[in-house]
Amino acid sequence: MFTDYYELLEISPRANLETIEGIFRYFAMRYHPDNQDTGDEVRFSELVEAHNTLKDPVKRAQYDIEYKEHLNIRLDLAQEASNSKGIERDSDLQAKLLSLLYAKRRQDVNNPGIGDVEIERLLDCPREHLEFHLWYLKAKGWIARIENGTIAITIEGIDRANSEYPRKAAVTRLLDHAH
Template sequence: MTSASVNYYDLLQIHPKAEPETIQRVYKIFAARYHPDNRETGDAERFRLYREAYEVLSDPAAREQYDLKLELTQPDALPVFQSKEFTDGIDAEAKIRIGILCLLYAKRRANPDYSALSMLDLEHLMAFPREHLQFAMWYLKAKKFVTQDDRSSFIVTAEGVDYLETQLPGNDLLYRIFRASESGVMIYPKALLNSKNR
């Protein structure tokens, strides 16, 4: 894992608008866990990454520059997720879950070597704030349709693939979401893909 391949907000598992106090509190937890002196969970490389993330995000000028750079590498929201179908009605939550699965499925097919999407990636692709995605993500993880990698990014599981493929035949909305997700992952900015694959 190199610093070029890490989203500092995802690494620290914090919101991009997190307050300095939150950044410091979360950093202290991870620093204690991965400090090389910790005989049980120490990891010098991970500790270095967390320290680097903290140094950038705790410095207002460095954080502003980092945020600008991060913004340039984020994908545009897919139009299918901005329709009323995803915001209105009792089944909007179920559609958000299906949307997440479709994006992760498409990402897995497009790039098996890096098949994960971070929460920030999903926020940008779906145009939903993190708070709207957290319930869906809890459900998908509880059903074992989605898992997390060592960077806390999300990956579709074999169970998730099976579920999605059994739902696809004859479901026009799902098919539209699936196609939009596939094209959305394909047009992912090359700079972002290249940095994440280093």
């Protein structure tokens, strides 16, 4: 896992050696295990590792290559997070998956599951793109893997699917007259 040494030391990636040394000394005194008030052995070790890497010009140059790659990943993540179309697509795919499993359960209540490969085929979506959605729907309790290894909608999932569709006007009027 990548550790952002600049963030750890709370310095800019353009910081000079003098700044690195000064900040390191400040944090080293603060987090040194001998400091009874604020000592933190794990944090101190991380600071020493960051300092040793950033003070050495060769190690820092190698680290900066990794840092830039990690920064690009973070920028991609931020860009995806700001794209509301992605969330819309995700919601649509989750609704389609629930609808598919809902229809399967209605067709055959005793054999309600659909296998992974069949879900991929029916949704025209590769497994790696479905993993997040399957995880989410399982965590919400809306789908579950059943005894035979297939995936089926749960009672909570049926309730969720039903709540997504507005009631027909006639049903609403019937409910109103019942009161």
